[in-house]
Amino acid sequence: SDAQLAELVESLESSRGVIVAGPHLEADQVGPAVWEFAAATNFPVLADALSGARFGAPDQVHVVAAYDLILRPKDTIELLKPSVIVRVGSSPTSSALLNWMSAHNGVPHLVVDAGGRWKDHGVNATKYVEADPADTLTRLAKQVKMSASPEWVASWRAVGAAAIEALEAEAGIPHEGEVLTIASSTVIPGGSLFVSSSMPVRDLDVFGYPRSERIHVYGNRGASGIDGIISTAFGVASQCAGPMVCVLGDLAFFHDQNGLLWHREDDTAVVFVLIDNNGGGIFHMLPVAEHEPHFTRLIATPHGLDLSHAAALHGIALRDVTIPELTEELGRAVADGVTTVLRVRTDRVESHRRRVELAEIVGRSVREALK
Template sequence: KADLAFNLQETHQDITEYIDFATQKFVHLANTAPCGPVQFNLPLRKPLMPTLGNQDNVLVKQLSFSKPSQIKIDIPPITAKRVLILAGPNVAESYSDALLAFSQPYHVPVIADILSRVRTPETIHGIDYLLKFDQVTDELKPDLVIRFGKTPVSAKVLQWLKHANIETWHVDLNAGTDHSRHVSRAILMPPRDFLRQAKVVLSEEQQAFETNWQLINQKDKQLVHEMAIVSALNRAVSPKTPIFVANSMPIRDMDDFFTGFNTQTIYANRGANGIDGVISTALGMSVTTKKRSLLLTGDLTLFHDMNGLMMARNYQLPLDIIVIDNNGGGIFSFLPQAEATEYFETLFGTPLELDISKIASLYQLSYVLLKQPEDLRKVLNQPTDGTRIIVYPSNRTQNVRDHQKYIGESL
């Protein structure tokens, strides 16, 4: 985080030009590794009333920031017998084509985080529940893991690398700063450059290693209720649809069950992993593309940024908001505090008893009540304008049982 102060705005041209310059510089800074928030300290003059009716044209000189040239780092041939790629969340340019060109001929399986933008039906998904239900056996243990991107959504996968003492290379412009503190080698370069330069000395074990990972990835899983919404979404969305995902349960279920069958353009607010501002961010995403966008969220997250819906009403933004309405914070039912029955609902479950149809009415938005997950495709195929709220009622207690019973039995 950087704290940046502006000079007091005055009518002098030098001050205006400085603010134009500084604003562009700081936006560039916030998007340069290591990326992070920038705080603007902006003093204001009195009175605050502007000069209305001022028709003077404001000319802003556009700054041009050159991209770093391809980084040349000596990468020795990779000689590990079992090589695995872990593609974490990616906020930089996509490297999906380079990943495919590397992983296929070398038979390297790829665990793709839901936010990696490289997830396809051929990559490995659901690593969190595979580890939870002890499905990652010794024959699936790699000798070397090559990590790309930021901290994965799955907490278990980094714990697995550390506890199993698996050699790990972290390849990223911000490599080596991960909280897990389990990186054998930090390679400061973009994943695309690494994949184009790296070579693997194929072992006799590598192809069978890839096959074993693919077999475990192809097991059919019984999905019901909240989990089935993700499965239905996986098939229902049109190709390349941008999807924004709220934190807590939605991002975890997407990481576990969304295969990237039609789209890999998945986004979320990660970092502090809170639920504030999700509606506004998703609406902002919706104006960056010509395709109709989608948000998957819970009722508590919707409530925390409910007034962001005013932007949807005023500008008729093309966004479908799918709300899993389980009357509170679903993620806490999976955590140890769920055993503290005396105060769990008050402090963690936090039921709101919201009638979301009335929220849609308040902001003059379309509303659809989804009776079963299978109906999602039909709803999304119905043409509509502006923002639409699609609600699927659920139960937090039942959702915990569903995850334990159906996923465990499927594996």
Template sequence: MTNKEILTSYVYKLVASLYQAGVKDVVVSPGSRSTPLAYAFAHAKEFQMYRQVDERSAAFLALGLAKASARPVVLVCTSGTAAANYFPAIVEAKLSRIPLIVLTADRPHELREVGAPQAITQPNLYGDQVKWTVDFPIPDEFPNTLPFVERHIARAVAIAVTAPAGPVHVNVPFREPLLIDLQNQLPEGSFAESIAQEIRPSEHAMNVLETIIENAKKGIVIVGEIAQNADLEIVWNFIRHLKWPVLVESLSHLRTNIPNDCVDYIIDQYDALLKNETFKTVAECDTVIRFGSQPVSKPLMQFLTKIQPPTYLVVDEDPMFRDSLAITTHHIQATISRWLDDVTITTATTDQTYVRAWVEANQIATRHVEAYLQEATDEGALAATLFEHLPEHSDLFASSSMPIRDVDTFFNKTIKDVRIYANRGANGIDGVVSTAIGTQLATKRNSYLLIGDLAFLHDSNGLIATRYQRCDITIVVMNNDGGGIFSYLSQSTVEEHYEELFGTPSGLQFANLAKMYDAQYNEVFTKEELIQVLDAPKEKPLRIIEVMTNRSENVQSHRKLWDSIGKELDEKWQA
């Protein structure tokens, strides 16, 4: 065989094995060393290929695709620092449990650590931030090379999608020349399939859960971000039978599309309620059942730390369950699946007065939030205006820092079909634009990104993706000229150096950026202007709405709202 024939067989065995394992989407960044892979993916009709020239943004684009589709997505890049630019998204994927298959093309072994250009040490480049890594052999005629490639690709995909899902790294060295013969059909493989197994709890675990429920007097359920492919109807069925207060984080997908018989038990204002000392006393519980990740809400975390519930049960598919508070008393390793329907729920001991207190307090807070939305003009009120005007069957992506907190505070529970996404694994502001675009490309729904000016600047390169594939998305930039989140933290109490270190105003606006990407651009200052823009038909697939806000006004308005809620809670429960 010629060198070109050997390389072609090798690359198509790799690509065909990915397809056989169920991979359909691939994000490619240009580069020389990855030429064989790029050509094979581009020519294979079995794959949907997306392009992004900035590798950091490309990795977050793939993250968004995998997050929204709940399927593994392949990343392809050339050697050197291109691979290093994937690192932030890989960290987020590991912590958020998103399946990425990272293919990094590499120099051949003889060009490693000898000063060759564009060559860094790529094997084990991502360390513990990937679930598994493998350094592939160079393409050759050795009989076991192609079977090795086929089975190790099957292994890589299986590891990536097995709960808890996460990224894997396949390092692929190539010698020059790098051109292949384009094939119109993927080759057949000898490996049939890797069959995943559902993680179900043991009979003992089921008995423990049933006993905990039966003995609980004052119990609450907390639902954080759960696996994107989880069957929510199973969760709803559990809620409707348990009839406990359910504190739902916005990323749980349980604040929206709520069944009528579950609405009363959904507590969406817990963040505001647990800022009040009086209600925290009323809310003390003996039992907590938590599904998914730990919540965003700091008041909730502080409340749980303070009361140390005697029984705190976590259901998580990973034996290394998430518990930064060190308060878990029981852990059940399981995915959310049909086993939950088999739990016998006996709630004879449930304190109904306690349940009603949560429901009534949530109604109080909701009234104040709704009044606030009518009267206030700050960033929170503007964000809430966006939430109210999201159309049916749409997606909202929230950036870290203030946007996700505004979602947690002002996105009221609803029967509308809206799905909310965010990068809350590492909570960074890097790659937010790209991840949001990735989710839109996966869902094909009406998509909105709520983001601050600094996070938007941080990933403005993410907009390059809109030049290579149609991205139908509205980006709402809350421009408060700096880092708004720090206004709520202790740093804001030290005036000296605050602005230069934390406020970090840039004085930048985004009209020219929108023009560069041929985006529709609207600048708004009021809720009325925002409503008018949101209600008007889009003129272009990419729309950027820049909302001008004031950091100090935002803090004052938020605190006024929390005070008004706290005052009524005091009046009701201090009597």
């Protein structure tokens, strides 16, 4: 109602506001509404890669890059303390962002969601509004009068720029996250990117930098895990106007290799970027990784398979490419318009080590930016 909307407007009168946009099934509608509200309030936007608000924002909206790395240091969490949080969508992918919100539990925290499921597992919300988020944010944008302070916005711009500068300075050492940087920047405007569960969606959240052109990002999350990624990518691609790029790991490829049968029945084209590190890289983030040799055999589960045979079985070309070659090869594969697999071989242990190292490097740069 108008009275409820007026009450919300009053609660959002803040100079240190932030918008958190989590994954959303209606990302194409919610994303633009987030931008409209952000433009009206000047609130920085922490946009999950699956939110619809990460890619394509207008120039006057500040979508923060690499916030997962920015928010990891404890001192940064306190220095970037908000006075109000506005959140839409499901819980964000980033654990650092979840920890940041929990660290500021008690700060006015508005969640707007029309779904039937409670989307505040961290119990951070001080007000939960059951309403259509796109409609609500659009209406709020037309009524809010106060905007974030220039100093607050400048702080977020400074840390975002520092993070990107630090990461770009380290670009000479290829790592798995760079695959997602390349994929998200190479998909043509209006095209689609599908990311697998496990590390691809997390690496996209960290290393997929905001861009001015709109792209559509999809992913399978939840109990399904890595099952059905190839099949879902083909299904989504069949309903999309632009080309589809799908980034997945070797275990996801192996688990749904029968999904490649789609290629024999339909001319829908998907370019698969296969990150082959011979096992489950995400498990190196867990304490169990210290317990060798059982960790490798039972948890990381290296398979030792040459997955080119699975592609060949279905008449699909597979090309091995390095990370430095990927931008050119991916652009060529998308332009060809046929289903192709580009395999990027990586090392699980080295990739994990590099992620930890980059987080430390970015953390130091962010601290300097906030001095």
